[in-house]
Amino acid sequence: MKNCEYQQIDPRALGTSNTRTSTTLPCGRKNSQRLRRKWEVFPGNNRFYCDGRIMMGRQCGVLPLTIGLIFITSGLFFTFDCPFLVDRLTVFIPVIGGVLFVFVIMTLLQTSFTDPGILPRALPDEAVDIERQIDNSGSASYRPPPRTKEILINDQVVKLKYCFTCKMFRPPRTSHCSMCDNCVERFDHHCPWVGNCVGKRNYRFFYAFIVSLSFLTSFIFGCVITHLTLRSQGVNGIIQAIQDSPASVAELVICFFSIWSILGLSGFHTYLVASNLTTNEDIKGSWSSKRGEESGNPYTYNNIFTNCCVVLCGPIPPSLIDRRGFLPPDDAPQTVTSDTELPPFMSKNDANMCTQGTKELLQSMALSTVIQSTCTPGTPKTAPVTQESLLRTVSITVSPPNRPPSTGCSGHQAQRPIDVSCSQKGNKRSAHHTHKPMLRVSSPPYSLSHSPLILSDGPDMGFIPLN
Amino acid sequence: YTHSLQDLRQAAVASKVFVQRDYTSGTICKFQTKFPAELESRIDKQQFEETIQTLNNLYAEAEKLGGRSYLEGCLACLTAYTIFLCMETHYEKVLKKIAKYIQEQNEKIYAPLGLLLTDPIERGLRVVEITIFEDRSIGSR
Numbered sequence: 001m002k003n004c005e006y007q008q009i010d011p012r013a014l015g016t017s018n019t020r021t022s023t024t025l026p027c028g029r030k031n032s033q034r035l036r037r038k039w040e041v042f043p044g045n046n047r048f049y050c051d052g053r054i055m056m057g058r059q060c061g062v063l064p065l066t067i068g069l070i071f072i073t074s075g076l077f078f079t080f081d082c083p084f085l086v087d088r089l090t091v092f093i094p095v096i097g098g099v100l101f102v103f104v105i106m107t108l109l110q111t112s113f114t115d116p117g118i119l120p121r122a123l124p125d126e127a128v129d130i131e132r133q134i135d136n137s138g139s140a141s142y143r144p145p146p147r148t149k150e151i152l153i154n155d156q157v158v159k160l161k162y163c164f165t166c167k168m169f170r171p172p173r174t175s176h177c178s179m180c181d182n183c184v185e186r187f188d189h190h191c192p193w194v195g196n197c198v199g200k201r202n203y204r205f206f207y208a209f210i211v212s213l214s215f216l217t218s219f220i221f222g223c224v225i226t227h228l229t230l231r232s233q234g235v236n237g238i239i240q241a242i243q244d245s246p247a248s249v250a251e252l253v254i255c256f257f258s259i260w261s262i263l264g265l266s267g268f269h270t271y272l273v274a275s276n277l278t279t280n281e282d283i284k285g286s287w288s289s290k291r292g293e294e295s296g297n298p299y300t301y302n303n304i305f306t307n308c309c310v311v312l313c314g315p316i317p318p319s320l321i322d323r324r325g326f327l328p329p330d331d332a333p334q335t336v337t338s339d340t341e342l343p344p345f346m347s348k349n350d351a352n353m354c355t356q357g358t359k360e361l362l363q364s365m366a367l368s369t370v371i372q373s374t375c376t377p378g379t380p381k382t383a384p385v386t387q388e389s390l391l392r393t394v395s396i397t398v399s400p401p402n403r404p405p406s407t408g409c410s411g412h413q414a415q416r417p418i419d420v421s422c423s424q425k426g427n428k429r430s431a432h433h434t435h436k437p438m439l440r441v442s443s444p445p446y447s448l449s450h451s452p453l454i455l456s457d458g459p460d461m462g463f464i465p466l467n
Numbered sequence: 468y469t470h471s472l473q474d475l476r477q478a479a480v481a482s483k484v485f486v487q488r489d490y491t492s493g494t495i496c497k498f499q500t501k502f503p504a505e506l507e508s509r510i511d512k513q514q515f516e517e518t519i520q521t522l523n524n525l526y527a528e529a530e531k532l533g534g535r536s537y538l539e540g541c542l543a544c545l546t547a548y549t550i551f552l553c554m555e556t557h558y559e560k561v562l563k564k565i566a567k568y569i570q571e572q573n574e575k576i577y578a579p580l581g582l583l584l585t586d587p588i589e590r591g592l593r594v595v596e597i598t599i600f601e602d603r604s605i606g607s608r
Binding site (some may be wrong): 102103105107110111120121122125126129130151152153154158161169171172173185186203205208298299309310312313314315316317318320321464 | 483485487488489490491492493494528529530531532536539540541544547548549551556557558559562588590591592593595596
């Protein structure tokens with residue numbers, strides 16, 4: 001696994017007063033100095049649970065409502081309608097309902113918890129290089145002019161925009177989500193019901209979710225109608241039927257309103273899948289200025305079947321942000337050697353991601369703020385700091401002693417950078433300087449565009465105030 | 468076996484070159500094969516282009532749409548995508564191949580010339596980062 005990198009840690013670095021719990025570390029690490037994972041320093045507005053295995057958008061928002069509605073409606077269905085229908089009709093009704101219900105919940109959770117295709121932000125080196133290229137190629141003296149780059153895709157001119165937050169030219173079909181503060185590949189939309197962006201990696205889950213949900217709601221609706229009809233065929237009539245089974249009316253109402261919207265959404269997305277479009281492109285009319293509907297779209301295969309296969313059954317690229325990789329303990333800022341000078345036994349995920357994570361930490365600490373929310377999990381953002389104190393504060397934030405032990409999906413871990421007690425600072429710093437040079441972190445200068453806030457060194461700071 | 472790579476660790480970084488993505492074929496992962504000017508004094512143009520081209524071919528293999536990827540996708544859908552918990556996708560397998568290839572290229576060709584390739588996956592598949600080290604006769608094998 002990724003144990004290799006830790007063999008490089010100097011033994012003097014161990015046994016510090018950093019008592020951050022190691023229950024979340026894989027394979028029971030020998031060193032008590034806990035290394036942070038990259039998700040903890042992730043600069044976007046995302047929440048991470050289960051030590052980075054699960055991620056969502058910032059607002060858990062309406063997702064509990066979505067789950068609640070599905071559970072309640074299905075629960076009422078199984079409790080009140082199924083017994084009657086099993087008697088009168090067939091036992092397959094709850095079976096089908098159960099299968100649909102399970103499928104809906106699973107695809108919903110996968111949509112919510114999967115990385116939609118977030119692009120990691122450009123490292124300072126890259127950003128500088130790109131800026132240099134932009135400046136070389138035209139208006140240089142002032143900034144920012146709208147930075148676009150035109151390219152030809154399948155003989156069609158496509159404009160690539162420069163993302164100021166992520167400091168890179170967005171690939172085609174990529175869009176920056178303002179809710180999550182990330183560039184997402186093949187960005188479709190940010191879905192509040194699901195609590196996450198829908199993009200390249202989770203679009204098929206989203207589609208499966210809405211399609212199966214339409215089936216589920218239609219099925220429940222039909223069954224409830226059947227139930228009430230059968231009941232009212234008795235002597236007592238419809239009013240008595242409703243009085244006998246009031247839950248059915250509640251289900252009817254919920255399903256009735258859901259069906260309109262969900263079926264409509266499914267139909268719309270089926271159209272999008274068949275023409276290999278994203279909601280974003282469709283709404284913005286990116287290709288409709290040409291002669292027809294999708295005939296301006298350079299990504300379509302001009303074949304409905306192929307488009308469907310590609311969008312729904314194509315390969316899922318892996319997550320580019322390597323949430324669970326470890327950051328190396330931070331080294332002195334003067335080291336300049338490249339990220340890639342890592343020993344070959346380190347896997348690709350470890351190499352540079354360590355340093356990238358640190359750079360992202362630098363960026364995140366400079367650019368991001370802590371976001372409080374009513375939902376328990378916090379976001380891994382940190383208060384802005386000046387660059388000089390950055391790496392020291394990084395060493396500070398690595399392991400606060402008051403971290404509650406995390407057992408599985410506590411969801412609190414992302415708040416670690418904030419709940420810092422700075423009393424470990426001295427130990428941490430010395431510990432990190434003894435770290436073997438193999439994991440050197442290069443920290444090229446970069447400009448902080450946001451006002452800095454210096455983390456004070458006061459001991460036992462429970463919560464660092466926002467800038 | 469990492470003799471020259473270890474030498475590089477002591478060397479100072481002179482500059483970095485970034486090979487950007489080539490989007491002319493769409494959104495597939497492909498890097499520009501244009502030879503950067505900064506590398507002219509360091510490495511043979513043909514060698515460089517061959518490396519990039521091989522990388523492009525490997526990425527194309529990872530993203531290839533064909534029977535195998537569709538089968539994988541359909542199977543995943545039927546299992547409600549839980550199969551990804553235990554199975555490594557084709558894409559991930561090819562990424563491992565790419566990592567090995569890059570390491571091998573670094574050891575054999577680039578490190579002796581004082582250069583180092585970074586696996587693009589570590590840069591979010593945005594760029595191929597080539598680090599140029601100061602030429603202090605570390606090219607000795």
